[in-house]
Amino acid sequence: MSSMIEFKNVCKSFGDIEVLHNIDLSIAEKEVVVVVGPSGSGKSTLLRCINGLEVVTSGDLVVNGIHLPGQKHLIRDIRKEVGMVFQLFYLFPHMTALENVAFGPKKVRGVSSAEAVEIAEHLLNQVGLADRANHLPSELSGGQQQRVAIARAMANKPKIMLFDEPTSALDPELREEVLNVMTKVAQEGITMVVVTHEMSFASKAGSRLLFMDEGKIAEDGDPHTLLKSPPSARLKNFLRHVGY
Amino acid sequence: MSFEFHYIVEAFPSLIEGAKLTWYITIFGIIGGLTLGIVAGILRLAGTEAVGGESHGISRVFWMIGQKCSITYIELIRGTPIIVQAMFIYFALPMLIEVSIGVRGVRFDGLTAAIITIIINAGAYIAEIVRGSVLSVNKGLIEAGMSMGITRFQLITSIIGPIAFKRSIPPLGNQFIISLKDTSLFIVIGVGELTRQGQEIMASNFRALEVWSAVAVCYLVMTGSLALFMKYLERRVE
Incomplete structure (x- = not known):
């Protein structure tokens, strides 16, 4: 299998604080990688490096065959292939659900308006929100907003999907609907990197689990094995804290 | 001495002429100021996170050059009184042109100088309104847009622009009203706007109470209409 995302000795600092410490990581096509770890361990930063929202300080990072460091002008080529879902949804507040989803195909893929609407309707249907197409984000629940956000990220037909704590801002009963949509995305064979505290998602849909601690990848392996018998005291401790 | 209403009736035609001129200066001043302000506001933010890094x-x-020019312009205008700016454009600029490039006789008539003054003055304040509105757009929305692979131009026109525009309506309304009232200062460069008309009528009949009351009411009607228009715009954007 070819490597979709490759970190080679990547470091990332904010001022004097090193957030990522010599990360080596290779993610193959169609892998569903779930990243867990205590807050401040660098999981979000790791994720945001992949689409260039954070610039790596040193090392090499290759995404979909493109080397990121020092190639600012290629960043859009990568972003077109990488969809991202944020903790706080960040739907465009002045556009309806449909317009949010149609935005990418129209502006980035350059498809016609009619075609973009068709793509958007299809995706909204897939996330179970066909009847909310003409609502503004402010008229939707958190769970619905996040499902629209997933549809929006999928609309560009990305090869990679990044999820940054997609359920952390949601009530428990709304999490389920978002996790179900994410499981569906995973089944479609898109490469996924998911930062989350939902261990149930890791064991159900994840093909690989990373445990990050203090800017390093402390554990890397099969979710079932790692969750059933955590090999380190740190992971054991962490799992107890998140109530798994 | 009593309040004699017929003085107002007599003054009315002249006051209407003055009010028309006040509108004229205000409308052109605001349109030009808005254009200048948007350009200066965006230039001032150039290269910052607020517009995509x-x-x-x-x-x-x-x-970078644009940003420095914008900051200089804004600070220069905010730091000097509008009446000094009007005097400078009307009286001093022709001399400056003559001294610096040796061309004589370049001068604006009062009305042109008045419009230019409002454009330049309002532009500086509107630039700050634009900057404030753009900075108020959630960083997460900008990242959401950028992560889709859109260009900086698309980011500004499709996401930051519409959101910032909505937020800028109340402070813009404020600035438009200020600019309208600022036109009364052009009395000093001989523009026959509303205040000047009032003054001339007053000089001929000495009915200060009636004339200045009428002038005040005229301004209130004009600023009130502007305020209503901005309210309407705000509701339309909702």
């Missing part, structure tokens, strides 16, 4: 290469130099 730093540029690179030659465009970086261009934006």
Whole structure:
């Protein structure tokens, strides 16, 4: 299998604080990688490096065959292939659900308006929100907003999907609907990197689990094995804290 | 001495003429000021996170020069009284042109100088309104847009622009009203706007109470209409 995302000795600092410490990581096509770890361990930063929202300080990072460091002008080529879902949804507040989803195909893929609407309707249907197409984000629940956000990220037909704590801002009963949509995305064979505290998602849909601690990848392996018998005291401790 | 209403009736035609001129200066001043303000406001933000981060290469130099020009312009205008700006454009600029490039006789008539003054003055304040509105757009929305692979231009026109525009309506309304009232200062460069008309009528009949009351009411009607228009715009954007 070819490597979709490759970190080679990547470091990332904010001022004097090193957030990522010599990360080596290779993610193959169609892998569903779930990243867990205590807050401040660098999981979000790791994720945001992949689409260039954070610039790596040193090392090499290759995404979909493109080397990121020092190639600012290629960043859009990568972003077109990488969809991202944020903790706080960040739907465009002045556009309806449909317009949010149609935005990418129209502006980035350059498809016609009619075609973009068709793509958007299809995706909204897939996330179970066909009847909310003409609502503004402010008229939707958190769970619905996040499902629209997933549809929006999928609309560009990305090869990679990044999820940054997609359920952390949601009530428990709304999490389920978002996790179900994410499981569906995973089944479609898109490469996924998911930062989350939902261990149930890791064991159900994840093909690989990373445990990050203090800017390093402390554990890397099969979710079932790692969750059933955590090999380190740190992971054991962490799992107890998140109530798994 | 009593309040004699017929003085107002007599003054009315002249006051209407003055009010028309006040509108004329205000409308052109606001349109020009808005254009200048948007350009200066965006230039001032160039290369910051608020508009999608730093540029690179030659465009970086261009934006940096733009940003410095914008800051100089805004501070120069905010730091001096509008009446001084009007005097400068009307009286001093022709001399400056003559001294610096040796061309004599370049001068604006009062009305042109008045419009230019409002454009330049309002532009500086509107630039700050634009900057404030753009900065108020959630960083997460900008990242959401950028992560889709859109260009900086698309980011500004499709996401930051519409959101910032909505937020800028209340402070813009404020600035438009201020600019309208500022036109009364052009009495000093001989423009026959509303205040000047009032003064001339007053000088001939000495009915200060009636004339200045009428002038005040005229201004209230005009500022009130502007305020109503901005309210309407705000509701339309909702």
